[in-house]
Amino acid sequence: MVSGRLRCSGVRASIVGAVIAAVALPCASLAQQASNVAGGSSLAATQRTDAPAEKTRTKFIIGLERQVDFQVFALTNPNRVFVELPDVKLQLPPLPGNTPVGLVKTFRGGTSAPGKARVVIDVTGAVVVEKAVIEKSQDGRSSRLIIDLLAAGSLDQAAPDVKASEVKRPTPLAGASGLGASDLQPPMPKPAMHPSMRAAAMYKPVIVIDPGHGGDDTGAQKNGAVEKNVVLAFSLKLRDKLNATGRYKVLMTRETDTFVELNDRREFAERHQAALFIAVHADYTPRASARGATIYSLRENVANELKRSAQGQVSDNLLSAQELAAVQKVEADVGAIRAILSDLAKREVEVTKDRTSVFARSVVSYMGETTNMMDNPDRSAAFVVLKSAKVPSVLIELGFVTNETDAQLLKSDSWREKVSGSILTAIDNYFSHQSVRLPM
Numbered sequence: 001m002v003s004g005r006l007r008c009s010g011v012r013a014s015i016v017g018a019v020i021a022a023v024a025l026p027c028a029s030l031a032q033q034a035s036n037v038a039g040g041s042s043l044a045a046t047q048r049t050d051a052p053a054e055k056t057r058t059k060f061i062i063g064l065e066r067q068v069d070f071q072v073f074a075l076t077n078p079n080r081v082f083v084e085l086p087d088v089k090l091q092l093p094p095l096p097g098n099t100p101v102g103l104v105k106t107f108r109g110g111t112s113a114p115g116k117a118r119v120v121i122d123v124t125g126a127v128v129v130e131k132a133v134i135e136k137s138q139d140g141r142s143s144r145l146i147i148d149l150l151a152a153g154s155l156d157q158a159a160p161d162v163k164a165s166e167v168k169r170p171t172p173l174a175g176a177s178g179l180g181a182s183d184l185q186p187p188m189p190k191p192a193m194h195p196s197m198r199a200a201a202m203y204k205p206v207i208v209i210d211p212g213h214g215g216d217d218t219g220a221q222k223n224g225a226v227e228k229n230v231v232l233a234f235s236l237k238l239r240d241k242l243n244a245t246g247r248y249k250v251l252m253t254r255e256t257d258t259f260v261e262l263n264d265r266r267e268f269a270e271r272h273q274a275a276l277f278i279a280v281h282a283d284y285t286p287r288a289s290a291r292g293a294t295i296y297s298l299r300e301n302v303a304n305e306l307k308r309s310a311q312g313q314v315s316d317n318l319l320s321a322q323e324l325a326a327v328q329k330v331e332a333d334v335g336a337i338r339a340i341l342s343d344l345a346k347r348e349v350e351v352t353k354d355r356t357s358v359f360a361r362s363v364v365s366y367m368g369e370t371t372n373m374m375d376n377p378d379r380s381a382a383f384v385v386l387k388s389a390k391v392p393s394v395l396i397e398l399g400f401v402t403n404e405t406d407a408q409l410l411k412s413d414s415w416r417e418k419v420s421g422s423i424l425t426a427i428d429n430y431f432s433h434q435s436v437r438l439p440m
Contacts, residue, residue, distance in 0.1 A: 056153075058102030060121060062145040063091035064134070072132040072147055079126050081149065083119040084203055087111065092119065100124050103149050115273045116203050126152035204249040205275035205431060207242060208268060210385060211235040211252065212281040215259030220284035223407035227282040228257065230410040234398060235280045237413075238420040242427070262384040269391045276359065276427065277393040279385045282410055283400045291403035292374040293367060296395040297360045298353075298386040355392040359430045363394065366426040370418045371399070371409070396423075 062083065071084040092109055105122045112118035130148040137144060211232040213219035219227025235252060242250045251272055253265045260268075269277040283294065364378050386393045398419070399406035409415040 056103075056151045058104055058149045060104060060107075060147045060149065061093065062119060062147075064143045064145055065089040067134050067136075067143050070132070070134070070145060072129050074123075074127050074129050074149075076126045079123045081121040081123060081127065081129060081147070083109075083121070083132075083145070083147070084112075085117045085119070085145075087115050087117050090117065090119075103127055103151060113203055113205060114275060118203070121149075123149065128152050204247060206249045206251060206272050207276045207278065207427065208251050208253065208272065208274040208391075209235045209239055210260075210265045210269075210277065210279040211254055212279060213259070214254050214257055217259050220282055220401045222284065222401040223404050225282065225401040225407040225410045227284075227401060230282055230401075231280045231398065232257070233413075234410075234416050234420060237416045238278075238280075238423055241420050241424045245424070245428075247431075248427075265385050266388050266391075266393075269393070270388055274391045276430070277385070277388065277391045278423075279383070279393070279395040281395060281397050283397040284402050285400060286402070288402055288404070290374075291400050291406045292372040292377070293399055294374045294377050294379055294397040295360050295363050295367075296379050296381045296383060296386065296397070297356045298380060298382070298393065352388075352390060352392055356394065358433070359392055359426070360394050362426040362430045363396065363423060366422045366429065367396075367419060370422040371415070372406075 060081075064085075065088055068086050068088050072081065074081045090109065092107065095106060096104060103123045103125070105124055107119060107121040109117065109119040128150045130150045132145065132147045134143050134145050136142075211228075211234075213228035214232070215228075217228065219231070221227065232254070236255070239250045239252060242248045251268070251274070253260050253268050265279070266277070283290075360378055364373065367373065368377070381395070383395055386395055399410055401407050401410065
């Protein structure tokens with residue numbers, strides 16, 4: 001893996017740059033679009049015909065609006081290079097077409113998750129990422145991420161007793177091929193990183209678990225079960241199971257017997273750009289016979305009102321002053337760009353409700369295999385912690401403390417182990433069907 005630790009701050013969708021280019025310069029060449037949108041970075045493909053060079057080394061350049069943190073790594077079977085970035089405006093080179101440019105067959109880029117972007121480069125064979133650095137453009141207003149790729153087979157040309165780190169860098173090779181590059185200097189080979197280390201640094205969806213109540217707020221109490229305690233014990237078990245997979249980044253609104261305000265719980269999830277928010281509670285009713293788990297999502301009329309409010313906020317904050325200046329510089333139609341971005345933003349707000357519904361059904365399906373469920377367990381309510389237009393959110397009532405059987409289960413570590421495992425399966429199922437991530 002090659003990582004960059006540079007200045008980084010949160011921004012909105014990377015689609016802005018592409019929209020500006022499409023609206024402002026419909027007749028311009030791709031090289032001109034790249035120059036205008038990315039602040040002068042040259043992204044046109046330079047293809048040279050020296051066959052030996054093309055087969056062994058290639059330079060790939062991505063135009064960026066600013067310096068950011070990044071990660072670059074190569075995989076085999078299939079042979080690909082992944083570039084992980086925050087959600088930043090970027091400009092890619094023109095596609096190679098039917099004929100590869102050096103080691104690059106084709107590539108694609110897009111949003112891989114909320115707040116994250118990814119570029120996937122399909123290569124002609126196994127490659128090593130020799131170097132990946134960010135350089136400022138000549139006018140200092142934008143940056144370029146420069147990635148040097150080396151064919152893995154070319155490493156065999158070195159003498160077996162010479163270490164990769166000792167290979168001397170030759171003079172620039174005039175016959176090298178590149179995307180957005182010319183007069184390339186051959187890259188230095190670097191040892192491959194273990195797959196487990198690459199996996200650990202890849203993007204992981206953020207899941208926020210919210211154990212209800214806490215501190216002076218004990219929640220429901222009956223049959224020796226205290227809600228604040230049993231839901232915290234269950235949440236910690238679920239957290240540990242999720243962390244053990246290595247696929248998720250798990251955050252908790254509380255990990256000890258402390259109280260957190262309801263609005264703070266929801267805002268915590270939004271602030272960390274969570275992909276899921278799971279509130280955990282235990283139920284209470286005067287009917288001692290009532291038992292089983294229930295899954296709540298936001299009530300329809302509340303969700304629609306919240307959606308309209310969120311869309312209004314999105315529409316009012318579409319273009320920053322810097323983005324507006326970039327649009328005006330290329331004499332684009334500001335109104336048309338605002339309309340396109342507004343439509344895209346509204347669709348993203350609307351899809352939160354759909355994702356919540358999909359996840360709720362997944363929990364009901366898998367949780368029902370390990371514990372008793374209430375009749376019609378997929379329900380809706382206007383709970384404060386669920387009032388988010390940005391994060392798919394559910395509230396799980398694990399069971400009734402007022403039912404003797406449920407109360408004993410809520411205090412059972414073996415029951416927690418089994419039921420938390422079924423929720424983990426529901427979460428895996430949910431993310432396996434989400435289209436927010438690019439295909440691996």
